[in-house]
Amino acid sequence: MTLRDVAARAGVSFKTVSNVINGHPHVTEATRGRVQDAIDALGYRPNQSARSLRHGRSGILALAVPELTSPYFAALASEAGRAAKEHGRVLVIEETLGDVEGERVALVDLTSRLVDGVILSPLVTPQEVVVERIGETPLVMLGEHRYAVRADHVGMDSVRAARELTEHLLATGRRRIAVVGRQDGGSTGGERWLGHVQALLAADLVPDSSLVARVKAYRRADGERAVRELLAAGARPDAVLCFNDLLALGAMHTLRQAGLAVPGDVAVAGFDDIEESRYAGLTTVAPDLPLLAREAVRLLVRRVENRTVPPALVEVPFRVEVRSSTA
Amino acid sequence: MTLRDVAARAGVSFKTVSNVINGHPHVTEATRGRVQDAIDALGYRPNQSARSLRHGRSGILALAVPELTSPYFAALASEAGRAAKEHGRVLVIEETLGDVEGERVALVDLTSRLVDGVILSPLVTPQEVVVERIGETPLVMLGEHRYAVRADHVGMDSVRAARELTEHLLATGRRRIAVVGRQDGGSTGGERWLGHVQALLAADLVPDSSLVARVKAYRRADGERAVRELLAAGARPDAVLCFNDLLALGAMHTLRQAGLAVPGDVAVAGFDDIEESRYAGLTTVAPDLPLLAREAVRLLVRRVENRTVPPALVEVPFRVEVRSSTA
DNA sequence: CTGAAAGCGCTTACAG
DNA sequence: CTGAAAGCGCTTACAG
Numbered sequence A, B: 001m002t003l004r005d006v007a008a009r010a011g012v013s014f015k016t017v018s019n020v021i022n023g024h025p026h027v028t029e030a031t032r033g034r035v036q037d038a039i040d041a042l043g044y045r046p047n048q049s050a051r052s053l054r055h056g057r058s059g060i061l062a063l064a065v066p067e068l069t070s071p072y073f074a075a076l077a078s079e080a081g082r083a084a085k086e087h088g089r090v091l092v093i094e095e096t097l098g099d100v101e102g103e104r105v106a107l108v109d110l111t112s113r114l115v116d117g118v119i120l121s122p123l124v125t126p127q128e129v130v131v132e133r134i135g136e137t138p139l140v141m142l143g144e145h146r147y148a149v150r151a152d153h154v155g156m157d158s159v160r161a162a163r164e165l166t167e168h169l170l171a172t173g174r175r176r177i178a179v180v181g182r183q184d185g186g187s188t189g190g191e192r193w194l195g196h197v198q199a200l201l202a203a204d205l206v207p208d209s210s211l212v213a214r215v216k217a218y219r220r221a222d223g224e225r226a227v228r229e230l231l232a233a234g235a236r237p238d239a240v241l242c243f244n245d246l247l248a249l250g251a252m253h254t255l256r257q258a259g260l261a262v263p264g265d266v267a268v269a270g271f272d273d274i275e276e277s278r279y280a281g282l283t284t285v286a287p288d289l290p291l292l293a294r295e296a297v298r299l300l301v302r303r304v305e306n307r308t309v310p311p312a313l314v315e316v317p318f319r320v321e322v323r324s325s326t327a
Numbered sequence C, D: 001c002t003g004a005a006a007g008c009g010c011t012t013a014c015a016g
Helices: A003-010 A014-021 A029-042 A048-055 A071-086 A100-113 A127-133 A158-171 A190-202 A220-232 A245-257 A275-280 A289-305 B003-010 B014-021 B029-042 B048-055 B071-086 B100-113 B127-133 B158-171 B190-202 B220-232 B245-257 B275-280 B289-305
Strands: A060-065 A090-095 A117-120 A139-142 A152-156 A177-182 A212-214 A239-242 A267-271 A283-287 A313-316 A318-321 B060-065 B090-095 B117-120 B139-142 B152-155 B177-182 B212-214 B239-242 B267-271 B283-287 B313-315 B318-321
Touching: A003 A014, A003 A029, A014 A029, A048 B048, A060 A071, A060 A100, A060 A289, A071 A090, A071 A245, A071 A275, A071 A289, A071 B071, A071 B090, A090 A100, A090 B071, A090 B090, A100 A117, A100 A127, A117 A289, A127 A139, A139 A289, A152 A158, A152 A289, A158 A177, A158 A190, A158 A239, A158 A267, A158 A283, A158 A318, A177 A190, A177 A220, A177 A245, A212 A220, A220 A245, A239 A245, A245 A267, A245 A275, A245 B275, A275 B245, A289 A313, B003 B014, B003 B029, B014 B029, B060 B071, B060 B100, B060 B289, B071 B090, B071 B245, B071 B275, B071 B289, B090 B100, B100 B117, B100 B127, B117 B289, B127 B139, B139 B289, B152 B289, B158 B177, B158 B190, B158 B239, B158 B267, B158 B283, B158 B318, B177 B190, B177 B220, B177 B245, B212 B220, B220 B245, B239 B245, B245 B267, B245 B275
Parallel strands: A060 A090, A060 A117, A117 A139, A139 A152, A152 A313, A177 A212, A177 A239, A239 A267, A267 A283, B060 B090, B060 B117, B117 B139, B139 B152, B152 B313, B177 B212, B177 B239, B239 B267, B267 B283
Antiparallel strands: A283 A318, B283 B318
16 A cells, blocks of 8 residues: 555556645645545555655654653653644653663664654763763753753753742741752752752751751652651651652651641642642642643754754743642 | 665675674674674664665554553553563553544554554444454554454453452441442443442342442542532442542542541542552552553564464453552 | 665655 | 656665
8 A cells, every 4th residue: 555556546646646645735636636535545644664764754752751650750741742743743752760771772772763852851861971962863851950061951940949839838937847859869859959948048047957858769658768767867847848749748648657747747848740739738839741841842843853953941930839738 | 874884884785784783694703793893883773764664564562541641551651661662662652532533543543654553442442443443453452341353452350350349348348339430431340340240249239329420531530529429419338439549549538528537437449559549548459560561562562473363362460459448 | 605686665856 | 737766774585
């Protein structure tokens, strides 16, 4: 079932069929109609591999996220898939597992020939790798991890978000704010920590290192463990600021098991505004996720079309959603 | 950067390079080494579109699920992506939104030329559409919706699972078991309902239609609404059996808001064993999801390789995870 | 064990 | 406005 079959049936040259399919001008209405009828009758679909070979592009984009089982990234993938479809592209979702090797695979192997470009939500990718790939392949970076590279980037102002969230906690009278989510190595959380400290200092407070819990990953279990360890170490926070919602949900779980009331004894807040947070009454920073996804896809499509256009930095708005966990 | 460039650098014909890349025999070690050095030096990657055009296959598989924001389907997609990678394939995830058009797109458009085959988790696809596509394109069906078609299928025994879950509720002394999750149209939940009724009848009980809530979709909000309506209608269940975990989590939310203790006043149970359920202490049916995903991919790869092999029906084991919501 | 030819299905110039 | 040619990069027979 090829162009030639359709052409034979419609009684035209196969080039004319190609013109009809690609919506080129210079085809009479009558011819167009006849070709379209033949296409419909035969159920013809163009061979995408042949088109890709000819075009030098596959029409496939990739989104590389740490893990799809994180509700935030699942929602992001869903939105990005929709956006890709609107641009006539297909989206492949790649799980990096947040390790260097996974992110390298996404950046190097995947883009090598199958995919036209990659949207990467990096956790650990070192600067050099990004530098090496930029120029090699169209790339849009997501999130807080800012590289000293002129690359397309979409994210929210996490410093300001953390500052505003901390200000909210301070405004409700909290003074001993524990922080869950700093990490060794990865710079994730670096911006959120910075914003938090800015708010403390502005209120004439100083960070208390006995209230800071580091985590391995950003899952419920890490939030649970962090709070358990804080409490075991004798910390008595009146608020827990978590760097994402899963950490916060895990933290709430541990606090309640320890007999502490939320928000009576301890307020809890997070980042992301995943669906579960709405049900749990969790105060959180809500980025405009659909916009973030759409902008990332838009920038990537643009970059695929034109490798030389100057990189864009898009900042997506957010809101602090105040709910019962801090009210 | 093509085969020819590598060949030129290695001082062999480009056919020899092709042989090396594809691991064909009849290449001396010395030649292989020289070619490999050239490949590494140039950073050569084969053009996937050209390979696909030649092979008549893209190496891309699709997984079509109702929505990626459902934790169950996100986990499934994650596992299936891993499994596809183990087979040297790439997985495209398609959201059908659980409507006829979305599932048609997945079955017809996506498979038309880009993708070698589709794993479909259908909610509403009518029998005719499956019949039409089967034979046209490699297809593996997932879940409860059984079609009277000889198609590859992977699922758990939902009838038995619902029966066992109901038996558990009966064993803990519950007698007025509400059911949340029947649907108009879609046969989803049909098997679970059947298993539930079997267990009731075996215990000399009969289904009470005033305890059955229909839902539009399988999200938290639907579970909330269903229980709210049941309570408003004067129903006083001592258990709520929900056809998935999100419904159950929504149900628990409403029950607690209504001042009812779980499980003191009302037990709650679900299906899927999503991560949140472990934290919420929700009793649920836990299918072997990694196995389900791996088997689906395995069957699809097999089908792509051989269109005539007889269809396989794979049944995946499950466990009833008893937790505090029914204990 | 390696080389030259043909062709996968399409699109992009180029003629007419 | 439509047709004949060339070629995208690869692999698959087929020779040698």
